[in-house]
Amino acid sequence: MSIKIGVPRGLYFYKHYPFTKAFLTELGAEIIASPETNKEILDIGSRFCIDDACLPVKVYHGHADYLKDKVDCLLIPRLTSIYKKEYICPKFGGLPEMIKFSLTGLPPIIDTEINIYKHNANLYKSLYTLGFKFTKNTLRIKKAINKAVKAHLSYEANLFNGSTPAILIDKKAAYGTCNNHIIGIIAHPYLLHDSFVNMNLLEKLSDKNIRFITPEMVDSKVIESFGQKLEKRMFWSSGKNLIGSALYMMQNNKIEGLLILTSFACGIDSLTIELIHKIANRTYKKPIMTITLDEHTGEANFNTRLEAFLDLTKKMTLSC
Numbered sequence: 568m569s570i571k572i573g574v575p576r577g578l579y580f581y582k583h584y585p586f587t588k589a590f591l592t593e594l595g596a597e598i599i600a601s602p603e604t605n606k607e608i609l610d611i612g613s614r615f616c617i618d619d620a621c622l623p624v625k626v627y628h629g630h631a632d633y634l635k636d637k638v639d640c641l642l643i644p645r646l647t648s649i650y651k652k653e654y655i656c657p658k659f660g661g662l663p664e665m666i667k668f669s670l671t672g673l674p675p676i677i678d679t680e681i682n683i684y685k686h687n688a689n690l691y692k693s694l695y696t697l698g699f700k701f702t703k704n705t706l707r708i709k710k711a712i713n714k715a716v717k718a719h720l721s722y723e724a725n726l727f728n729g730s731t732p733a734i735l736i737d738k739k740a741a742y743g744t745c746n747n748h749i750i751g752i753i754a755h756p757y758l759l760h761d762s763f764v765n766m767n768l769l770e771k772l773s774d775k776n777i778r779f780i781t782p783e784m785v786d787s788k789v790i791e792s793f794g795q796k797l798e799k800r801m802f803w804s805s806g807k808n809l810i811g812s813a814l815y816m817m818q819n820n821k822i823e824g825l826l827i828l829t830s831f832a833c834g835i836d837s838l839t840i841e842l843i844h845k846i847a848n849r850t851y852k853k854p855i856m857t858i859t860l861d862e863h864t865g866e867a868n869f870n871t872r873l874e875a876f877l878d879l880t881k882k883m884t885l886s887c
């Protein structure tokens with residue numbers, strides 16, 4: 568019987584799940600992902616996580632708790648660096664410990680570290696370390712890595728072309744694309760693609776015939792080159808990603824405004840968003856709005872701010 572591995576649907580789930588699933592399935596494991604975030608998952612995460620954590624980390628706790636009785640082990644990798652010479656938010660690195668100390672009754676946790684700060688080759692070392700937990704056959708691990716890379720590249724290409732994780736992972740229907748009214752959305756994937764946390768933002772926009780561009784639809788080389796326009800190099804990967812995407816979007820004449828989603832208590836965003844607003848004030852002549860999300864954000868309040876932003880873009884009255 569194959570080992571059941573639980574993958575919490577939080578943080579970089581919507582970035583890495585196709586890779587993870589392809590890799591571990593090829594090694595004979597059964598992958599169980601937690602369901603989409605719901606009130607119960609959020610409430611449990613908020614109750615057991617430390618108070619001053621950001622919303623996405625609380626949500627992650629809720630997903631890990633949901634899975635704990637249903638699987639043989641949980642996969643909670645320790646992400647330290649996922650791009651050379653850059654670091655990821657320290658919350659990712661401390662996640663396995665946070666979960667172990669906050670939740671009870673957990674199965675064993677696989678917490679293999681991913682740290683490619685010095686060398687990209689370290690990723691392969693980590694994957695072999697993880698793979699050896701399932702087989703001693705290096706050729707089999709190599710085959711699993713190749714399959715996972717292929718799945719990841721295909722997933723990224725689809726996101727780049729306008730698809731979303733909801734379509735690609737959860738097989739939901741595609742949004743309509745029959746209009747030319749476009750806004751840019753700047754947000755981490757765990758805010759952008761968690762429809763419970765963002766109160767169905769993408770569906771709401773689609774219902775209003777508004778298209779959107781997300782950081783996943785911006786070429787990584789473009790993000791790099793716009794990121795380099797900063798006076799000082801941004802060494803947080805997620806910050807660089809958001810700033811590079813925002814600068815590109817602000818120069819893109821097709822975009823009617825920029826909507827930024829952030830999480831209360833996010834240290835990296837406090838710097839990143841400040842920088843985006845500073846640059847926007849100098850150069851960007853279109854609407855820009857930041858909406859902060861936490862576990863207490865009410866939908867009526869969120870809708871009011873969204874409507875105000877969309878009014879500013881003057882696109883709501885147009886339809887395809």
Ligand code: SF4
Pocket residue numbers: 621622623624656657658659755805830832833834835836
């Ligand atoms: S980048 Fe911000 S929102 Fe994301 S995990 Fe870190 S503190 Fe939380």
